Amino acid sequence: MKGNGVERVAARLRHRGRRMTVQRRAVLEALAALGCARDAETIHARARAAYPKLGLVTVYRTLEAFVADGVAHPVFFGDGRVRYDLSEDGGHHHHLVCLSCGRIARVDECHLPPSRRLGRPQGFTVTAHRLELFGYCPRCAPKA
Amino acid sequence: MKGNGVERVAARLRHRGRRMTVQRRAVLEALAALGCARDAETIHARARAAYPKLGLVTVYRTLEAFVADGVAHPVFFGDGRVRYDLSEDGGHHHHLVCLSCGRIARVDECHLPPSRRLGRPQGFTVTAHRLELFGYCPRCAPKA
DNA sequence: TGCTTGTTGAAAACGATTTTCATTGTCGGA
DNA sequence: TCCGACAATGAAAATCGTTTTCAACAAGCA
Known part of the structure; x- marks a missing residue:
């Protein structure tokens, strides 16, 4: 998605026989305002500001519809709850998660070799990957 | 862990005030026999062969104790269930997951740059990462 | 052997997510 | 512009993986 205008998303949904509703608009805006990797509860709280x-x-x-239509991506940190990112054109991004305060930062560069090399030894055709980095943010970092 | 002998694990557990029981032995053996990234249910089924x-x-x-003591590692594929790997000396490994049949393969090489480079732009100190590759295994691969 | 404490199993509790079902509202077509 | 088909909604209940509770049990040190 290049620019996640409501119109653009609406068009994408309609294309699949889905409809754009006030609720979806509110979720979309919350998603855009909150930044990356937020869970349903957080998104809900924020979206309620627009539609109580x-x-x-x-x-x-x-969120399920957004994921199916490529408007959003699910992210997993392994704490038993799914987070969501608004998709953006020009590809995926990864995350840095602070193990101390939970802060999440985006990592736009992907330092991985091209997909076709990754699965070659095992004969796999790699179509996607997921990478999450864990550690400590500047504020929580153990000052060396 | 170099070799996951029961004795070695027992020693590691005892070191933390834990005890080695028949049940833990059965889980350990199931974990070793099943190969990587199996969920609790699967491990349970297998371990029951040794201890019904x-x-x-x-x-x-x-599994919780094993993870805390470094005997096993949790793995997340994002399907809402935790899988477990027996830890091995010489570091971590990643996984290739077939989106069609669910087959899981190990990837021993890690093609990522050293940790200290990964979080630098954001000022993070990276201590761990998680990488899972998704795609199609040789059997399911769309023959080009 | 005896005792202290970690461990176990069954049942109940949990928390995130999904389903059910009756009602509401979107949007393509007349 | 109005209509109607059918997607979407909200509340409550159901799922499902995982965790907690609690009384009975057993590992391993003295």
């Missing part, structure tokens, strides 16, 4: 009646279930359903 | 009375709860508790 919004239910958490609808947030889950909306 | 084994409860699923005990498997969870044992």
Whole structure:
């Protein structure tokens, strides 16, 4: 997605027989405002600012639709809850997670070799990957 | 761990005030026999071959202890269940997951730059990372 | 052997996510 | 512009993996 204008997303949804509703607009805006890797609960809280009646279930359903339509991506840190990123054109990005305060930072460069090399030894055709980095942010870093 | 002999693991557990029990032995053997990235349910089923009375709860508790003591590592594929790998000396490994049949293969080489470079732009101190590759295994690969 | 404490199993509790179902609202077409 | 088909919604209940509770048990040191 190049620019995640509501119109652009609406068009993408409509293309699949889906509809753009006030609720989805609110979730989309929350997603854009919150930055990357937020969980459903957080997104729900934020989206309620725009549409107070919004239910958490609808947030889950909306995120599911967004993921299916390529509007958002799920992210997993292994703490038992799914986070979501708004998709952006020009590819994926990864995350740095602070093990102390939980802060999350984006990593735009991907230092991995091209997909086709990654699975070659095992004969796999790699189509996607997921990389998360864990450590300590500047604020929490053990001052050496 | 160099060689995951029961004795070696027992020693490591005892070192932390833990005890080696029949149940833990069964889980350890199941873990070794099953290969990498298996979920608790699968490990439970396998371990029951050695100790039929084994409860699923005990498997969870044992895996938790193994992870805390560095005997095993948790792995997340994002399908809402945790998988476990026996730890091995000489470092971590990653996985190739077949999106069609679910087959899992190990990737021993890590093509990532050294940790200290990865978080530098954001000022993070990276201490660990997690990389999973998704795609299609030789059997499921779309023959080009 | 005896005792201290970690461990176990079954049942119940949990928390995130999904489903059910009746109601509401979007949007393509008349 | 109005209509109607059908996607979307909200609340409550259901799922599902995992964790906690609690009384009975057993590993390993004295």
